[in-house]
Amino acid sequence: MKEDVVDVTKDEATLPAPRDAAADEPGEPLLVVENLVKHFPVKGGFPVRRTVGAVQAVDGIDLTVHVGESFGLVGESGCGKSTTGRLVTRLLEPTSGRISYRGQDISRATRKQLAPIRSQIQMIFQDPYSSLNPRQTVGKIISGPMEINGINPQGGREKRVRELLEIVGLNPEHYNRFPHEFSGGQRQRIGVARALALEPKLIVADEPVSALDVSIQAQVVNLLQQVQKELGIAFLFIAHDLAVVRHFSQRVAVMYLGKVIEVGDRDSIYTRPRHPYTHALLSAVPEVSLDGGEEARRERIRLAGDVPSPISPPSGCRFRTRCWKAQDKCATEEPPLVQISGNRSGHLTACHFPEEPTIEARDKDIILDPALAALEDSSEG
Ligand SMILES: Nc1ncnc2c1ncn2[C@@H]1O[C@H](COP(=O)(O)OP(=O)(O)O)[C@@H](O)[C@H]1O
Ligand code: SF4
Ligand SMILES: [Mg+2]
Numbered sequence: 001m002k003e004d005v006v007d008v009t010k011d012e013a014t015l016p017a018p019r020d021a022a023a024d025e026p027g028e029p030l031l032v033v034e035n036l037v038k039h040f041p042v043k044g045g046f047p048v049r050r051t052v053g054a055v056q057a058v059d060g061i062d063l064t065v066h067v068g069e070s071f072g073l074v075g076e077s078g079c080g081k082s083t084t085g086r087l088v089t090r091l092l093e094p095t096s097g098r099i100s101y102r103g104q105d106i107s108r109a110t111r112k113q114l115a116p117i118r119s120q121i122q123m124i125f126q127d128p129y130s131s132l133n134p135r136q137t138v139g140k141i142i143s144g145p146m147e148i149n150g151i152n153p154q155g156g157r158e159k160r161v162r163e164l165l166e167i168v169g170l171n172p173e174h175y176n177r178f179p180h181e182f183s184g185g186q187r188q189r190i191g192v193a194r195a196l197a198l199e200p201k202l203i204v205a206d207e208p209v210s211a212l213d214v215s216i217q218a219q220v221v222n223l224l225q226q227v228q229k230e231l232g233i234a235f236l237f238i239a240h241d242l243a244v245v246r247h248f249s250q251r252v253a254v255m256y257l258g259k260v261i262e263v264g265d266r267d268s269i270y271t272r273p274r275h276p277y278t279h280a281l282l283s284a285v286p287e288v289s290l291d292g293g294e295e296a297r298r299e300r301i302r303l304a305g306d307v308p309s310p311i312s313p314p315s316g317c318r319f320r321t322r323c324w325k326a327q328d329k330c331a332t333e334e335p336p337l338v339q340i341s342g343n344r345s346g347h348l349t350a351c352h353f354p355e356e357p358t359i360e361a362r363d364k365d366i367i368l369d370p371a372l373a374a375l376e377d378s379s380e381g
Contacts, residue, residue: 072249
């Protein structure tokens with residue numbers, strides 16, 4: 001894979017031609033992130049302010065999102081999910097590491113170099129209120145990206161916007177309305193229509209339903225899933241809510257303090273997690289059950305203490321200050337993210353003393369909202 005990654009860090013005015021679109025077969029790598037690092041400098045001192053440290057927001061992560069795949073990124077608040085999303089969309093400059101999109105190294109590409117692929121990578125944001133310009137009509141908001149990119153669809157932009165409104169389940173007649181005339185869920189649909197306007201290949205959705213009521217969350221998740229399946233768009237779906245990610249994602253990566261600590265297909269992560277942190281996250285869901293029955297009595301793992309500061313993360317394994325299995329080795333040796341014995345192919349875990357695979361045991365631990373559960377049943381049937 002590495003051989004066909006083109007280095008554009010040299011003095012080139014434009015990026016080399018992207019891999020032929022015909023090569024974008026499902027299963028081919030679309031976005032490849034290697035050893036990606038983002039440190040935010042911390043300034044201090046008086047009278048001369050100098051850099052006294054760094055927030056290690058993202059500290060050496062590897063990820064691959066395949067063509068048409070939905071990839072979930074989960075972890076507690078502050079673990080570096082949004083920073084990762086902003087790095088791969090190049091809203092942030094990486095400190096080091098490599099981001100390749102369709103075989104091109106875009107990690108150091110300039111605005112001008114990125115222009116030809118900008119339209120292919122779109123973002124959906126968490127807050128459907130602040131992410132839409134209140135002074136623009138829906139028509140203007142959705143056609144804006146087409147205008148900026150000089151895209152003139154057949155039949156005109158207005159026709160295309162009306163089609164997009166229909167695709168996301170909104171009334172095409174509402175073309176001239178303003179954002180305040182819509183509910184939160186409808187606004188997020190407008191955000192989805194705007195992201196779709198440029199026919200992207202990859203959508204980075206950063207907590208796209210976290211600000212919505214749970215019943216509305218299921219509807220928007222369902223829409224995103226339809227879009228992903230029917231239009232073949234790959235998703236990097238970022239969320240702190242494991243239940244939402246489980247419904248949407250074919251593969252899932254779990255982050256802790258700037259690192260990916262476990263990654264695998266959805267079933268491996270949710271039913272056979274090997275990393276103690278993944279176990280804890282899965283068992284940390286509220287102690288309620290849909291029918292008030294047995295599973296409410298299941299023993300939950302309570303994570304002790306707070307997440308350490310990303311300015312001075314623990315040595316060795318970053319989870320060791322909260323891990324009930326930690327031993328001396330955990331403080332001195334960082335566990336590599338590898339396929340440990342007992343894992344299925346593609347399931348990687350970064351732990352010296354992993355949990356036993358507990359088949360089926362975790363499945364019931366994720367308590368889905370009835371609306372999400374219904375979606376899940378319908379997509380499996
Ligand atoms: N622009 C910034 N400057 C300094 N620190 C930042 C900046 N953006 C994020 N951080 C810090 O980086 C860490 C990761 O943040 P973020 O990626 O937003 O996490 P998440 O999305 O998982 O909640 C946090 O400690 C956060 O405070
Ligand atoms: S490496 Fe050690 S501290 Fe880290 S998760 Fe595994 S057992 Fe816990
Ligand atoms: Mg975030």
